[in-house]
Amino acid sequence: xxxxSCDILVIGAGPAGGVCASIAKISNPDKKIVVxxxxxxxxxxxxxxxxxxxxxxxxxNGLAPCGLPANMxxxxxxxxxxxxxxxxxxxxxxxxxxxxxxxxxxxxxxxxVHESLQHSLDLEGVxxxxxxxxxxxxxxxxxxxxxxxxxxxxxxxxxxxAMEFAGVGKNVTVVGGSEFILNRAFDSDIAQEAQKIVTxxxxxxxxxxxxxxxxxxxxxxxxxxxxxxSGRVVDADVVILATGYKPNTQLADxxxxxxxxxxxxxxxxxxxxxxxxxxxxGDCTARRGFISKAPSKVMLASTSAAEARVAGSSIYGIxxxxxxxxxxxxxxxxxxxxxxxxxxxxxxxxxxKTNTTMIIGSFKGINRHPAKMPGTREQYVKLIVSxxxxxxxxxxxxxxxxxxxxxxxxxxxIESGKSVYSVMSMQVATQPMLTGAPTNYPLIMAAIMAIKExxx
Ligand SMILES: Cc1cc2nc3c(=O)[nH]c(=O)nc-3n(C[C@H](O)[C@H](O)[C@H](O)COP(=O)(O)OP(=O)(O)OC[C@H]3O[C@@H](n4cnc5c(N)ncnc54)[C@H](O)[C@@H]3O)c2cc1C
Numbered sequence: 353x354x355x356x357s358c359d360i361l362v363i364g365a366g367p368a369g370g371v372c373a374s375i376a377k378i379s380n381p382d383k384k385i386v387v388x389x390x391x392x393x394x395x396x397x398x399x400x401x402x403x404x405x406x407x408x409x410x411x412x413n414g415l416a417p418c419g420l421p422a423n424m425x426x427x428x429x430x431x432x433x434x435x436x437x438x439x440x441x442x443x444x445x446x447x448x449x450x451x452x453x454x455x456x457x458x459x460x461x462x463x464x465v466h467e468s469l470q471h472s473l474d475l476e477g478v479x480x481x482x483x484x485x486x487x488x489x490x491x492x493x494x495x496x497x498x499x500x501x502x503x504x505x506x507x508x509x510x511x512x513x514a515m516e517f518a519g520v521g522k523n524v525t526v527v528g529g530s531e532f533i534l535n536r537a538f539d540s541d542i543a544q545e546a547q548k549i550v551t552x553x554x555x556x557x558x559x560x561x562x563x564x565x566x567x568x569x570x571x572x573x574x575x576x577x578x579x580x581x582s583g584r585v586v587d588a589d590v591v592i593l594a595t596g597y598k599p600n601t602q603l604a605d606x607x608x609x610x611x612x613x614x615x616x617x618x619x620x621x622x623x624x625x626x627x628x629x630x631x632x633x634g635d636c637t638a639r640r641g642f643i644s645k646a647p648s649k650v651m652l653a654s655t656s657a658a659e660a661r662v663a664g665s666s667i668y669g670i671x672x673x674x675x676x677x678x679x680x681x682x683x684x685x686x687x688x689x690x691x692x693x694x695x696x697x698x699x700x701x702x703x704x705k706t707n708t709t710m711i712i713g714s715f716k717g718i719n720r721h722p723a724k725m726p727g728t729r730e731q732y733v734k735l736i737v738s739x740x741x742x743x744x745x746x747x748x749x750x751x752x753x754x755x756x757x758x759x760x761x762x763x764x765x766i767e768s769g770k771s772v773y774s775v776m777s778m779q780v781a782t783q784p785m786l787t788g789a790p791t792n793y794p795l796i797m798a799a800i801m802a803i804k805e806x807x808x
Contacts, residue, residue: 354448358386360667361443361452363433363603365389366397366483368634368656369458373426375664376456379671386452388431388445397483398653401509404492405516411489436607438627454629454667457604457617458660461597461635461651469593472566477575478591481509491592498589499523502578504563506533508685510594511546514555515687524555525586527578529562537683537694542734542748549688558586566591597651599636612638613647621675623663631667633660642678642767643697643745650681682763684756693759696746696766699736709739713772713802719752721782721789731755731788733798735762735772739806742771744799754787758795772806775799 359380362373365387373387395403399414408414431445442451463480465473472478477498479491495501499522503514506528518524526533532543533550551557558580565579577587599616601609610626612618616638623631634656641648658676665671684693702710714734720727731751735744747762749755765775776799782790 355451356386356448357384357451358427359383359452360385360454360456361450362387362456362458363443364458364460364634364636365394365428366458366460366634366656367653368460368636368660369456370660371657372456372458372631372633372660372664373428374424375661376667377424377426377664379665380668383668385426386450387426387428388433388443388450389428390430390432391485392430393485395483395485395488400481400483400488401512401516403488403516404495404513405519407516407519411485411492414488415485433603436603438607438609438630441629454631456663456667457601457609457625457630457632457636458634459600459603459636462600463593464596464598465593466595468564469566469595472568472575473593475566475568475573475575477589478566478593480593480595481513491590495522495590500588501525501590501592502527502586502588503592503594504578505594505596506530506557506559507536507594507596508534508683510592511550511687512685513592513594515550515553518553518555525558525588526550526555527558527561527563527580527586529559531559533557533559534685534692537681537698538692538748539698539700539734542692542694542732542750545690545750546687546692549690553688596649597635599638601636604632604636614638614649621662621677622666622670623659623676624666631663633663639679642680645678648679648681650679652679652681652683654682655679680763680766682759684759686753686756690750691753691755692748692750693755694746694748695759695763696744697736698746698748699734702736702745710745711737711739711802711805713737713798713800713805715794715797715801717788717792717794717797719754719788719794720786721784721792725784727752727785731758731794733758733794735775735795735798735802737772737802737806742773742803742806743769744772744775747798761795772799772802776803 362369395414396416402408403411403414433445435444503510503526514524561580563578567577569576610618617632635651639648682695716732719731734748736746
């Protein structure tokens, strides 16, 4: 057996593992850091939907080191860790062992499939969206030969995949289980706009019904469609289950690391487990909502990377008093030519989640000025605001590509506890070819609308 030692061992090199190793190296240049990762090649997970259509075209175009540090003197090996002796600080992989001083679990997440459908995963033509090059290639090759595709799940992953397949002429049906698509991230008024673009692109949406069975009517182990709760059967050659992810914590559980809600590894605000020499980052952790502080199932590469930066800089002592005080559900997606983005709580759920009374400030403006400037399009900003403190609890934006960054600004406003009064007097850069007008900047105007509501 080969033996080696290091100061910091990171298990997993997805967005969280790679970023954690890099920041740990920057914070501790003299420490030896080793990253063990299961696969030689990996896909940028967020790019997976785009390999099925014309956007990326091939699985190879979605490949990238994804956060793996280049030229940073970090040792990265392809190895699956099978066991860990926590007391003696030794991890085992293949025929080797490696001792460590500090350990980081960054083992990510795996597809979640409801137990009633799990037995159908063996049927030919049934797929999940695993973050695995071989399995994604298998789905791409299989679907190339087929025409009728059902996507189960109307979250952003299901919708992005459906749109890509529709774009290459497949008959796509999404079964969502909710009246509108993207219902966790958007209020129904915004979700309806997204849904219209999706259905106009030819994707059929079955909202208020759900899949109860995957059908193999000939008994030949090849899928033929799905059966819905209403009894309706929808035919298909390919069924894709985009029904969420669960923390990959089998190894952590086996070696006695405490788990929290939804099976994630329990961590404190600095991403430390109960054992202060062991950290966990990314989708494998138990998360809580930033505002509600309630258990959260949100899994995002962006917030995983934020956790990884906190852990990486805290590994040999807390360097910055900036922990993770909860996950902000923050994401954006492009549907057709329109960007939809959301951060924090939605108005439909804010009262329930935060138990505060909230108000809404919204404004429909434009992204250039004056309106005759080339590239002008509508920009709609909706802010969800605490009536009593004026703090921004959530925001949703629709518009052009710049919305992908506007939502990040809103995320920061939420995270730093800023009120609509701060947003109203925010100093911004405006320029005719680049932004809305200084007099009518949509984000600021939405804050003003909220203030008007608060003061009425
Ligand atoms: C199709 C799709 C689209 C997405 N789009 C977005 C998006 O647009 N924006 C966004 O923010 N998020 C998006 N996400 C979510 C995002 O991909 C995840 O939140 C992110 O991958 C989590 O990163 P992670 O490093 O924690 O885990 P993972 O990416 O799951 O990586 C964990 C790694 O650990 C390795 N590993 C596990 N066990 C072991 C072991 N025992 N030994 C060695 N290695 C091990 C795994 O092989 C894997 O490489 C998307 C996810 C999917 C699936």
